[in-house]
Amino acid sequence: MTEDLSSAPTTSTTDDGYDLVVVANRLPVDHTVQPDGTTTWRRAPGGLVTAIAPLMEADEGAWVGWAGAADVEHEPFDASGIRCVPVTLSAGEVERYYEGFSNDTLWPLYHDVIAPPKYHRAWWDTYQEVNERFARAAADVAAPGGVVWVQDYQLQLVPAILRRLRPDLRIGFFNHIPFPPVELFAQLPWRSQVLEGLLGADVVGFQRTADAANFLRAVRRLTARTTRRHHVVVPDADGGTREVRAGAFPISIDASSFDALARTPEVQARAREIRHELGDPEVIMLGVDRLDYTKGIRHRIKAFGELVEDGTVDVSSVTLVQVASPSRENVGAYMQLREEVEGLVGRINGEVADFGHTAVHYMHHSYPAEEMAALCCAADVMLVTSLRDGMNLVAKEYVAARSDESGVLVLSEFTGAADELARGALLCNPHDIDGLKATMMRAASMPRREMRTRMRRLRKQVLENDVALWSRTFLDVVRGTSTHADTSLEERHPDSYANVSGAPA
Structure with missing residues (x-):
């Protein structure tokens, strides 16, 4: 869907405002400047x-x-029935707020310090x-x-600022990435300000009960608040x-839509074409990240x-396709x-590939949804080996695409998806290379009957718990019409509630 900004309605916000406001780092549309100078808007990809x-x-x-885009100002506009309210950022602010504090401080800290976080006061100020x-x-x-729903780690200070400006509002915040254990979070020089x-x-x-427990433990340890x-x-x-x-x-995906897309004749034909282009191997392993x-x-x-x-796999019969989006x-x-x-x-391809057979097919670019669905249909094994992941929606897309109940999902136990998909996936510890190799081979040789049983369980979970249910559930709790957040947290993670009186742990 593309919309020409010049023809989009430009009426101002109504006097009463909007009952539902979403605040996210990015707008739900991307803008493109045409050769004639016209700006068009297209629905942005992504689960949110x-x-x-x-x-x-x-x-x-x-x-x-x-x-x-940095240093580009836009007036509020309407696109696809949504009032878009742009926030202008300068190039320096993008560098310090987004690339710096959000993605070079918070992102590595919240992902278990896989890479070392950097702490710069200028980044924090911005x-x-x-x-x-x-x-x-x-x-x-x-x-x-009204209800304001703030999204993700780039905007963790917004709820308190908004509360100060508009105490009449109902405010929800959702963290799409993990929340770290207090022992790691405590490294952040501005930890108290973020919690407040x-x-x-x-x-x-x-995403996970454990993340909520980490947050509560951080509040108990690092603030004077009572839990x-x-x-x-x-x-x-x-x-x-x-x-x-x-x-x-x-969070989940629009499972029924992805399922329907994967069933289309065009996607099914493209899946067969992909297998042929890869040399019709017996097993295709796929990674999409x-x-x-x-x-x-x-x-x-x-x-x-x-x-x-080591000769366990022959490149003439098994191949790995790795899509790595920039x-x-x-x-x-x-x-x-x-x-x-x-x-x-x-190095791998240079040492082991032969004529007509490549061990690893590596693509460093993005693909449209139709091509991703075709890749999911073509692949016999999906490898999701995240070292730390809030959820991982690719795992759910693979499941939604497997309407024939074939295919095997190899899933890192360090993903949020592992909490929901453990009964159907093969769980792995990606740090254990020997264990990962054994799990990959088990997936490649899984009997058809076991494969169907596992995939049937996975599809039931993904199709019944879709993204629409996620958003409705969260907003119902924010509005006070549901007690979802009051149920099962202690039961599912009891060790996290050993000390909830507010005394030092």
């Missing part, structure tokens, strides 16, 4: 947009976010300034008593107190390379990762 856009369209909500700008933009367009920022929300949501099971007691503007709920709300050091790409390629080198290419750690991955692929 897919999850929330239908709700926004139905409720005529507003979405506050950055348009994606992070505060940008969060204030996002919060003010949301405050300006939210209706009295999050506690401006009425509901703080996480009661999975609630935090904080002072309100009237001199009384209010309670902030912390809970697990695992952003090129990120948290995804375990090097570990899976190393494991596959060893299987080929990611944060201006951040040094990502540039280094790309060099390492491409060097590893080149």
Whole structure:
């Protein structure tokens, strides 16, 4: 869907504002400047947009976010039934707030310090300034008593700022990435400010129960706030107190739509074509990731390379396809990762490939949804070997695409998806290369009957718990019409609640 900005409605926000406002780092649309100077807008890819856009369209909500280009100002505009409220960022702010503090400080810290976080006071200063700008933009367009849903680690200070500006609002925050153990989170010089920022929300949501427990433990250890099971007691503007709920709300995909896409004749034909282009191997193993050091790409390629080198796998019958979408290419750690991955692929292929058969097919670019569905249909084994992952929606897309109940999902136990998909997937520890190799071979040789049993379980879980259910559930809790966050957290993670009185742990 493409919309010409010049023809989009330019009416101002209604006097009462919007009952539902989403605040995210990026708008749900990407802009392109045509040769004639016209700006067009296209629905942005990604799970968050897919999850929330239908709700926004139905409720005529507003979405506050950055348009994606530095030093470019846009007036609010309408696209696909959503009021888009752009926040302008300068090139320096993008460098310090986004590439710096968000992705070179918070991202590695929240992903178990797989790469060392960097702590720069100038980055923190800009992070505060940008969060204030996002919060003010949301405050300006939210209706009295409306709901504001803040998304992800780039905007952790927004809830408290918004609470100060608009105490009448219901505020939800959802963290799409892991929340680290307190022993790691405590390294952050501005740990208290971040926690107080999050506690401006009425509901703080996480992918996993363990993440919610980590957050509550950090609150107990690093603030003076009192916790009661999975609630935090904080002072309100009237001199009384209010309670902030912390809970697990695992995100999903638009499973029925991806299932339908994968069933189309065009995608099925493309899947057969892919297998033929790869030399019609007996087994295709597939990895699909952003090129990120948290995804375990090097570990899976190393494991596959060893299987080929030691003769366990013959490249004429088994091949690995690795799609690595470009990611944060201006951040040094990502540039280094790309060099390492491409060097590893080149070495393996140079040593073991023969005429007509390549061990590892590596693609460093993105694909449209139709091609991704075809790859999922073509692959016999999906390898999700993340070292740390909030959820991993690729695993769920693979399951949704397997309507014939074939295929095997190899899934890292360090993904959020492992909590939901453990009964059907083959779980692995990607740090254990020998164990990973054994799991890959088990997947490649799994009997058809076991494969169907496992995939049937996976499809039931993914199709019944889709992204629409996720967004409805979370918003119902924020609005106070559901008690979802009050159930099962202690039961599912009892060790995290050994000390909930507010005394030092």
